[in-house]
Amino acid sequence: MTTAPYSRTEPLASRSNLEKNLEKAFKYLTLAFAVSIGLILVAIAALIFSQSVPAIKAFGLGFVTNNTWNPVTSQYGILAIMVGTLVNSGLALLLAIPLGIGTALFLSEDFIPAKIRTVLTFMVELLAAIPSVVYGLWGIFIIIPLIKPVGMWLNEYFGWIPLFSTKPAGPGMLPASIVLAIMILPIITAIARDSLASLPPELRQASLGLGATRWETIFRVLIPAAFSGIVGGIMLALGRAMGETMAVTMIIGNSNRLSWSLLNPANTIASLLANQFAEASGMQVSALMYAGFVLIILTFIVNILAELIVNKVKAKY
Amino acid sequence: MTAVNLKKKKSDLRTLFGYSMTAISGACLLATVIPLFAVLIFVAIQGFRSINLNLFLKLPPAPGLGGGGVGNAIIGTFIVVAIATAISVPIGVLSAVYLSEFSGDNQIARAVRFATNLLSGIPSIIAGVFAYGALVSSGLFGFSAIAGGVALAVLMLPTIIRTTDEALQIVPQEIRWAALGVGAYRYQTVLFVVLPAALSSIITGVTLAIARAAGETAPLIFTALYSNFWPRGLKEPIATLAVLVYNFASVPYKSQQELAWAASLLLVFLVLITNITARFFTRKKAY
Numbered sequence: 001m002t003t004a005p006y007s008r009t010e011p012l013a014s015r016s017n018l019e020k021n022l023e024k025a026f027k028y029l030t031l032a033f034a035v036s037i038g039l040i041l042v043a044i045a046a047l048i049f050s051q052s053v054p055a056i057k058a059f060g061l062g063f064v065t066n067n068t069w070n071p072v073t074s075q076y077g078i079l080a081i082m083v084g085t086l087v088n089s090g091l092a093l094l095l096a097i098p099l100g101i102g103t104a105l106f107l108s109e110d111f112i113p114a115k116i117r118t119v120l121t122f123m124v125e126l127l128a129a130i131p132s133v134v135y136g137l138w139g140i141f142i143i144i145p146l147i148k149p150v151g152m153w154l155n156e157y158f159g160w161i162p163l164f165s166t167k168p169a170g171p172g173m174l175p176a177s178i179v180l181a182i183m184i185l186p187i188i189t190a191i192a193r194d195s196l197a198s199l200p201p202e203l204r205q206a207s208l209g210l211g212a213t214r215w216e217t218i219f220r221v222l223i224p225a226a227f228s229g230i231v232g233g234i235m236l237a238l239g240r241a242m243g244e245t246m247a248v249t250m251i252i253g254n255s256n257r258l259s260w261s262l263l264n265p266a267n268t269i270a271s272l273l274a275n276q277f278a279e280a281s282g283m284q285v286s287a288l289m290y291a292g293f294v295l296i297i298l299t300f301i302v303n304i305l306a307e308l309i310v311n312k313v314k315a316k317y
Numbered sequence: 318m319t320a321v322n323l324k325k326k327k328s329d330l331r332t333l334f335g336y337s338m339t340a341i342s343g344a345c346l347l348a349t350v351i352p353l354f355a356v357l358i359f360v361a362i363q364g365f366r367s368i369n370l371n372l373f374l375k376l377p378p379a380p381g382l383g384g385g386g387v388g389n390a391i392i393g394t395f396i397v398v399a400i401a402t403a404i405s406v407p408i409g410v411l412s413a414v415y416l417s418e419f420s421g422d423n424q425i426a427r428a429v430r431f432a433t434n435l436l437s438g439i440p441s442i443i444a445g446v447f448a449y450g451a452l453v454s455s456g457l458f459g460f461s462a463i464a465g466g467v468a469l470a471v472l473m474l475p476t477i478i479r480t481t482d483e484a485l486q487i488v489p490q491e492i493r494w495a496a497l498g499v500g501a502y503r504y505q506t507v508l509f510v511v512l513p514a515a516l517s518s519i520i521t522g523v524t525l526a527i528a529r530a531a532g533e534t535a536p537l538i539f540t541a542l543y544s545n546f547w548p549r550g551l552k553e554p555i556a557t558l559a560v561l562v563y564n565f566a567s568v569p570y571k572s573q574q575e576l577a578w579a580a581s582l583l584l585v586f587l588v589l590i591t592n593i594t595a596r597f598f599t600r601k602k603a604y
Contacts, residue, residue: 015502019502022502022504023502023503023504026503026504026507027419027503027504029411030411030415030418030419031415031419031425033407033411033412033415034411034412034415034416034425035429036408036412037408037412037429037432037433037474037478038428038429040436040471041435041439043447043451044439044444044471047447047450047451048443048446048447048450051450099345099349100345102342102345103342103345105342105345106342106343107346111339111343120346120350123350124350124353125592126353126588126589126592127349127352129525129528129529129592130356130532130585131531131532131534131559131562131585132532132533132534132535133532133534133559133562133563133566133581133584134356134360134532134562134581135356136563136566137360137562137566137577137578137581138355138356138359140566140567141359141363142355142359182352185349189349213331213332213335214335215338216331216335218338236438239438242440243439243440243441243442244440245440245441245442245534246534246535246559249535250563250566250567270440270442270535273442273446274442274535274538274539277445277446277539278460278539278542285454289450292442292446295440295442295443296439296443299438299440299443300438300439302438303438304435306438307431307434
């Protein structure tokens with residue numbers, strides 16, 4: 001034995017300054033990019049706000065209570081369009097909530113083999129991936145002709161209700177809401193399913209052990225426990241519905257008149273922007289930016305509420 | 318003592334309630350999935366009629382004339398999405414690296430994750446309004462492929478950050494320790510060990526984001542606008558498949574409507590292929 005074990009002739013190489021700096025630089029580079037995400041968000045809001053300042057000065061808050069939109073006379077108000085946005089997304093939610101939750105229940109409980117469930121879940125998710133403009137095209141050529149007789153029937157027998165007081169014009173609130181409902185279904189389904197699936201299995205076992213049937217367990221235990229998660233999902237879907245543009249623009253008919261009838265053409269903020277931005281100039285651009293700003297505020301409020309609700313659930317289980 | 322009968326009776330009200338609820342929720346599932354098939358079938362039937370070589374090689378015909386193709390829109394979609402990808406992937410991946418590797422879930426990370434969620438919640442048309450205000454009306458680029466790419470990049474960012482963040486967090490802690498243990502720097506560990514380990518999931522996420530962006534229309538109709546000609550440069554208006562569908566859907570000419578269906582078929586096909594491949598790849602895990 002000539003050399004002692006574990007003896008080293010050289011000391012460990014110490015880290016050079018260049019490498020130390022590289023190490024730091026990389027960390028701060030990633031930090032800078034991460035922070036830029038927040039800045040992009042601020043930039044979007046700030047840019048749209050600053051460009052809407054002329055319109056805000058000219059119309060003030062009257063912008064949201066006035067319902068003439070007339071580029072010729074430079075009169076801008078979005079009451080009818082805001083009502084259209086809210087009614088359209090509200091109606092879509094009304095259709096999508098029961099369907100979505102029913103689907104989520106069927107996919108989260110073991111009614112069918114796991115393999116088939118995976119395929120069905122994938123298909124529901126696929127609904128969300130189909131481009132909005134394809135739904136629009138489909139809506140124009142399939143849904144509108146399909147819904148028209150239903151609208152005729154509603155008008156004939158229920159015309160005394162203001163909601164159905166006009167003959168269907170083809171494009172309008174009703175077909176737009178139906179297509180929108182289809183588009184937001186996957187969000188409600190996915191989030192409701194996730195929050196049901198993430199419940200601790202003990203909840204289910206305890207309830208079944210006490211002698212409750214499967215559906216009694218679902219209604220009395222699982223749904224109440226997952227309630228805030230489901231509500232959060234619905235809020236996210238509402239946010240999506242308010243901002244959905246192409247399918248709605250192609251089907252809703254783009255009329256800025258305020259009307260009670262769901263069979264009449266209507267308009268939404270997103271559709272207004274889609275239709276007019278390319279040809280707008282001067283005050284009209286500013287008014288459109290103002291409308292866009294209103295839309296941002298609405299979706300931010302809904303999304304932040306959704307985030308808070310969903311986070312609350314995560315904290316609980 | 319009398320034994321309680323634990324068998325459930327078929328006629329019991331509770332049993333009937335259970336059966337009917339099962340039927341109702343099953344019907345909900347059917348009603349949810351039927352539209353998917355309806356869309357796929359109609360797009361396939363209407364689109365396949367116009368699928369031929371000309372579709373890929375020719376320009377759209379003048380209104381009223383037949384034939385032609387959507388070649389310019391295919392190339393245009395490719396260009397605009399490539400710009401968006403080039404912008405959003407580096408920003409998204411590096412942000413996610415900070416979130417998962419360096420932040421340790423501090424205040425900044427929580428704020429960035431919150432901002433990412435908000436960003437994914439903004440309507441796609443708002444991204445268009447933003448690009449319009451920043452690049453088009455400011456005169457920087459005008460209606461152009463670049464403006465369209467920027468708008469799409471804003472929409473791709475949240476998806477890329479989220480998928481990368483998740484992919485990095487799944488990478489086992491041991492391989493980081495191993496790399497650091499043999500003397501690697503943090504940046505070397507991240508660049509040469511952690512990122513490659515998560516690469517397939519990251520690519521899957523990016524591909525899904527690209528498929529989504531290729532179908533986006535709203536942010537493009539007043540940023541990239543549309544052009545009936547072959548792309549002439551990044552600072553010029555440019556045709557995209559999605560905007561072509563929108564423009565041609567509402568014209569009364571049959572040949573243009575047929576092209577709209579054909580373009581829709583291409584988009585839906587792209588979405589289907591990417592989603593199924595992504596599904597297939599995420600099933601296999603590297604670790």
